[in-house]
Amino acid sequence: MGPLGGLRIVEIAGIGPGPFCAMMLADMGADVIRVDRADRVRGEDPDQPPADIMNRGRRSIGVDLKSSDGIEVVMRLVASSDALIEGFRPGVAERLGVGPDECLARNPALVYGRMTGWGQNGPYAPRAGHDINYVALSGTLDAIGRVDSGPVPPLNLVGDFGGGGAYLAFGIVCAVLEARTSGTGQVVDAAMVDGAASLATFLHGLRAIGIWDDQRGTNMLDTGAHYYDVYECADGKYVSVGSIEPQFYAELREKLQLDDPKWDAQNDKRQWPALKAELAEIFKTRTRDEWCELIEGSDVCFAPVLTMTEAPSHPHNLARGTFTEVAGVVQPRPAPRFSRTDGEILRPPPHAGQHSDEVLAECGFDLDEVAELRSAGAVA
Numbered sequence: 001m002g003p004l005g006g007l008r009i010v011e012i013a014g015i016g017p018g019p020f021c022a023m024m025l026a027d028m029g030a031d032v033i034r035v036d037r038a039d040r041v042r043g044e045d046p047d048q049p050p051a052d053i054m055n056r057g058r059r060s061i062g063v064d065l066k067s068s069d070g071i072e073v074v075m076r077l078v079a080s081s082d083a084l085i086e087g088f089r090p091g092v093a094e095r096l097g098v099g100p101d102e103c104l105a106r107n108p109a110l111v112y113g114r115m116t117g118w119g120q121n122g123p124y125a126p127r128a129g130h131d132i133n134y135v136a137l138s139g140t141l142d143a144i145g146r147v148d149s150g151p152v153p154p155l156n157l158v159g160d161f162g163g164g165g166a167y168l169a170f171g172i173v174c175a176v177l178e179a180r181t182s183g184t185g186q187v188v189d190a191a192m193v194d195g196a197a198s199l200a201t202f203l204h205g206l207r208a209i210g211i212w213d214d215q216r217g218t219n220m221l222d223t224g225a226h227y228y229d230v231y232e233c234a235d236g237k238y239v240s241v242g243s244i245e246p247q248f249y250a251e252l253r254e255k256l257q258l259d260d261p262k263w264d265a266q267n268d269k270r271q272w273p274a275l276k277a278e279l280a281e282i283f284k285t286r287t288r289d290e291w292c293e294l295i296e297g298s299d300v301c302f303a304p305v306l307t308m309t310e311a312p313s314h315p316h317n318l319a320r321g322t323f324t325e326v327a328g329v330v331q332p333r334p335a336p337r338f339s340r341t342d343g344e345i346l347r348p349p350p351h352a353g354q355h356s357d358e359v360l361a362e363c364g365f366d367l368d369e370v371a372e373l374r375s376a377g378a379v380a
Helices: 017-027 068-079 092-096 100-106 131-137 157-182 192-199 201-208 246-256 269-283 288-295 315-320 356-362 367-376
Strands: 008-012 031-037 059-063 083-086 111-116 186-191 228-232 238-242 302-305 323-326 329-332
Touching (some): 031 068, 059 068, 059 356, 068 100, 068 367, 092 100, 157 186, 186 192, 228 269, 238 288, 288 302
Parallel strands (some): 008 031, 031 059, 083 111, 111 186
Antiparallel strands (some): 228 238
């Protein structure tokens, strides 16, 4: 059992950050029941799980949320659960009849987790959006990119998963801990714009003390510095260098034989472009593997830039067990690690509605009630 063993979470199926939050909780041992739409139940073979590994670790029940009987099924789940996750636009859950007021009336200790991009209030709240928009409005996107580029979207890691799903998971665990003391639940309003802003707290601090420039690509951590960047090698592959501290920078110089006094001025921003251009030419003289042979094992702060195909087989990742294989799919293992109650992928992703009968029985529905629900189309 992981550290969240004994916790029951109801997840109203969605996309992106909500499922990622549910995955994090399930990886840590929570019993997460995913409420999928009844019309998406196809009766697929449970021995051939779907490939959407972000849905791993859960059980699924198919429910028609537009049916009063279906809503009652969700409420029966809520009554015996610690938390609920929903990712609708503001007001949608209330219109369906599964909003915070209804759920907390059924279970006063429930933690009601809401995942949105813009949050539950504010001028943008009712509008559609995606990760890129939320990160943009947070001020974080503008800082990401090179000096000669516009802002570069960091995949959907900063908004959807870092600023969204991970913050909601943290918020839910915080609120559950508080509810166990107070006996009273509450709403967790997780907005990706808030989370993306929070992730950049360190940079706001650097700006406040005058060592971060709003011009992207001119600072120590945004590819401005020659000692903190990725460099192309002779074989077209890349390596990463992060020799920030003087002792690590000295080791970089020793490994690359950078003896000229011009390399002494490590933090003279005026010299960075020329030093970077020279480093780029040096790194093109060897393949990535040759650079690894020379530098790996040192304190240069160096690593090869691996593809997602390569990463699982790197010796360090193998030693750590960073990746695992479940149902034939290689995927990241639950993180972080615990010495006594480590996380575990409890099961592969479920098909929609795969566990409907099992979950209904746990909630106290007898066989006749289940048959009636099926006949009415309230569950599938």
